Amino acid sequence: MKILTILGSPRKKGNTATVLALFEKRIGADHDIERINILNKAVKGCLGCDSCQKVDDQPACVQKDDFMGIFDKIITADLIVYASPVYVWDFSAQLKALIDRHYCLVKWKNRDNNTNYLLEGKRTALLSTCGGSAEKNADLIKEIFSREMNYLHCQIVGKYIVPFCTIPEELGEKARKTTHMMHTDIMNSFIV
Numbered sequence: 001m002k003i004l005t006i007l008g009s010p011r012k013k014g015n016t017a018t019v020l021a022l023f024e025k026r027i028g029a030d031h032d033i034e035r036i037n038i039l040n041k042a043v044k045g046c047l048g049c050d051s052c053q054k055v056d057d058q059p060a061c062v063q064k065d066d067f068m069g070i071f072d073k074i075i076t077a078d079l080i081v082y083a084s085p086v087y088v089w090d091f092s093a094q095l096k097a098l099i100d101r102h103y104c105l106v107k108w109k110n111r112d113n114n115t116n117y118l119l120e121g122k123r124t125a126l127l128s129t130c131g132g133s134a135e136k137n138a139d140l141i142k143e144i145f146s147r148e149m150n151y152l153h154c155q156i157v158g159k160y161i162v163p164f165c166t167i168p169e170e171l172g173e174k175a176r177k178t179t180h181m182m183h184t185d186i187m188n189s190f191i192v
Contacts, residue, residue: 001078001190002077002181003033005024005080005083006070007035008094009039009094010080012037012039013114015129016128018168018171019127023182026179026182026183043094044097047062058117078122079186081125081127083127086131089139090141119170120152121153125156125160125186126156127155127160128142128159128160128161128162129161130165131165134163138161152163158182158186160178
């Protein structure tokens with residue numbers, strides 16, 4: 001299985017990166033994993049110009065940045081894990097820009113008037129960390145993720161939150177439990 005993880009944290013060695021690395025280590029022995037650190041990529045925000053709708057069967061955008069290379073990897077992956085700390089009840093600004101650009105993956109202005117979902121059936125998961133409780137803190141990031149993935153017609157494998165994160169060295173058992181649950185849920189989603 002080809003797994004793409006997208007780290008959306010502005011901290012390369014922060015809590016989210018640490019938990020994501022635990023997951024990658026757990027599942028990586030048996031699968032091909034590639035991580036994109038969005039901090040190392042130039043991804044501009046969506047312009048809302050609809051130029052992407054002029055191409056029916058692939059992502060497209062008038063902006064010249066690292067977007068197309070990322071989406072090529074997203075389209076060929078069997079599973080995409082979006083990892084972000086909770087920032088003001090939402091994704092980090094770095095990952096939010098990429099998620100907004102997912103707009104081009106639904107082609108609703110095609111010649112036949114049939115909507116084309118370029119990621120239809122693609123398995124996805126959310127991994128998020130937050131400094132406080134998940135309740136009334138990470139509830140909105142889970143809802144935003146669900147709405148985006150439903151818009152894309154993706155299959156959500158799970159939404160995983162690691163609450164009460166302080167420093168990476170103190171994540172301990174809660175991070176291990178979360179990555180174990182992720183691994184189990186993801187593997188079960190591929191069993192027919």
